[in-house]
Amino acid sequence: MMVQSLVKLCAREVVSDHSSSPRWLSCVPRELFPELLDAAFTHCRTLAVGELVKRWPERSLNIGARKKRGHCPPNRLCIQALLLAVGRGLTDKRCCLEVLDLRGLQCENVKAEDSIIDGWSLTVSLSNVVQAGSAASRRNGEQDRKSGLDSICGRGAIIRPRDIAGCGNIYKVGLGVEEAGKREARTNHQASAEDESVNGVRRGRIEIHKSNTTVSISDQGWDEVVVHIWTDLFVNFQSWERVLDALSQPGPVRLNCRYLRVEELSASSIASLLGLLPQEDLLEIDIRYCSLGVSGLIMLLPLLAAFPQLRSLKLLYCHLDLQYNLPNQQEALQDMCNGMRSIKGLKKLFLTALRLPDHLHMLLSQHASFLRVLDLSENWLNEWFLPSLCQLFSQAKQSLCQLSLCGCNVSDDLLEVLLPSLSSFQALRGLRLALNPLSRMGVLSLARAAAGIPSLHLLLYPNPMEEYEPGLPPMPSSGQLLNWPLVKEPEERAITKILLEELLNQRGRSHDLVVTSDLLNYSPDLCEED
Incomplete structure (x- = not known):
């Protein structure tokens, strides 16, 4: 059992009693804020979280790093308190926060009864924070603009009503040069005093610049960004409009996205979203369950090329299903190839159930020699598609670290054709072929080839x-294999494990190669690079 430090124990006691917070918040040194916030997250002290973040003394705050340090993810209520405090901190001169890092914070597969926050809820909450900050800035900017116009009118300015709506308009002032200079000095002195006393967002102020007999007014400074929030976004048809508004509205809070996941959106909606994201930040785009069609993918690929740091592209269950008997399909295929070539620097590619296995080499030839991860699961293979696939593998054999062919209809005959290409990989660490109709002899052939790959650490067979x-069709689908019951006799299921253990012992790979058929509980960390 790890012994907690005295600082952590004291921090826990301090944040446990919210009634005492007015006393210790006024005198606690800035060096203790991280420990106090950590204690507030650990023990779910939402009020303490809010008070600390509202007065955060540092320029940056990294919440997503808690998962990397082995902590439990923060409670949902604590995250909501944190986001509310970010909005309140905009109007608190004690808050120095400029960068809030929430990357990696959300968890997937969160159940309704769980206390941690999921990606969709976090995205919606962040959008609300951005919209609230933008609305507050507009109100403050409008108040400043009106007060500036009133002060000009009080000094005898002649204002043309039709010009008030513009920015940076020039207004004639009926004052002499000497008197104007005196009033300018007084105005500047008052403005500087007001600036020092303002406790709020860096919003636009009405700046009055007089040159001889003119005054210039500009109210465009109120949308200056005060806090940058780095996060991962999860957008679907329910939250798309809200996220779009948050990204398009200027204001004191700006979202910077590292990983974008979208579900159940049309190609045009995804295109609108991509057009608003900062291009220099995005590392991964995950598009799932979107009926893009060939035309939709052709629309999106040039937009993806605009993100220079994009390293991972996931297209899962987007169902392109290219039909060769339809007109102009060859032209569409060429457009897709050109779009894929326009994307530079891809390292990870997930093409699940795209139904394009016979054109994989044509689509991916430019990226094959640089890919580290390739997932072709749920693409139905047959003997006509294997030459294109083997050609792709020959290009990727020196770089590819993870390969998934789950649910690809790989039978014993197809595996025999694939094995030479699979055996040629030089950097492969993880190989997944679950949910394929292989016999026991086919599984042993696969394991024998896998044992001959020195770099391999995981085989999911x-x-x-x-x-x-009994009762399965001769060539069952992956869905049938997933749902069909296994035999109840443990002796029958133990035969395969015994044979695999003997094979690994003979090859000297029993300690460094994990061979498993457990699709749900295997450890993907075995495939990670050192």
Whole structure:
């Protein structure tokens, strides 16, 4: 059991009693704020979280790093308190926060009863914070603009009503040069005093510049960014409009996205979203369950090329399904190839259920020699598609670290054709072929080839057909294999494990190569690069 430090124990006691916060908040040194905030997150002291963040003394605050340090993810209520405090800190001169890092904070597969926040809820909450800050800035800017106009009118300015709506308009002032200079000095002195006493957002102020007999007014400074929030966004059809508004509105809070995940959106909606994201920040785009079609993908690929740091592209269940009997399909295929070539620097590519296995080499030839991760799961393979796939593997054999062919209809005959290409990989660490209709002999052939890859650490093999209850069709789909019951006799299922253990012992790979058929509980960390 780890012994807590005295600082952590004291921090826990301090944040436990909110009634005492007015006393210690006024005198606690800035060096203790991180420990106090950590204690507030750990023990779910939402009021303490809000008070600390509202007065945060540093320029940056990294909440997403808590997961990397082994902490439990912050409670949902604590995150909501944090975001509310960010908005309140905009009007608190004690708050120095400029960068809030929430990257990696949200968790996937969160259940309704869980206390941690999921990606969709975090995205919606962040959008609300941005919109609230933008609305407050507009109100403050309008108040400043009106007060500036009133002060000009009080000095005898002649204002043309039709010009008031513009920015930076020139207004004639009926004052002599000497008197104007005196009033300018007094005005500047008053403005500087007001600036020092303002407790709020760096919003636009009405600046009065007199040159001889003219005054210039500009009210465009109120949308200056005060806090940058780095985060991962999860957008679907329910939250798309809200996120779009948050990204398009100027204001004191700006969202910077590292990973973008979208679900159930049309190609045009995704295009609108991509057009508002800062181009220099995005590392990964994850598009799922979107019926893009060929035309939709052709629309999006040139937009993706505008993100220079993009390293990972996921297209999951987007169902392109190119039909060769339709007119202009060859032209569409060429457009897709050109779009893929326009994207530079891809390292990870996930093309699940795109139904384009016979054109993979044509689509990915430019990226093949640089790819580290390639997922082609749920793309139905047959003997006509294998030459294109083997050609792709020959280009990627020196760089590819993870390969997934789950649910690709790989039978014993197809595996025999694939094995030479699979055996040629030089950097492969993880190989997944779950949910394929292989016999026990096919699984052993796969394991024998895997044992011959020195860099391989994980092999996820399919349950052999002999381990399923009778009744499966000769070539079952991945869905049928996933849902069909396995035989109840443990002896039948133990045969495969015994044979695999003997094979690994003979090859000297029993300690450094994990071979499993457990699709749900295997450790993907075994595939990570050192």
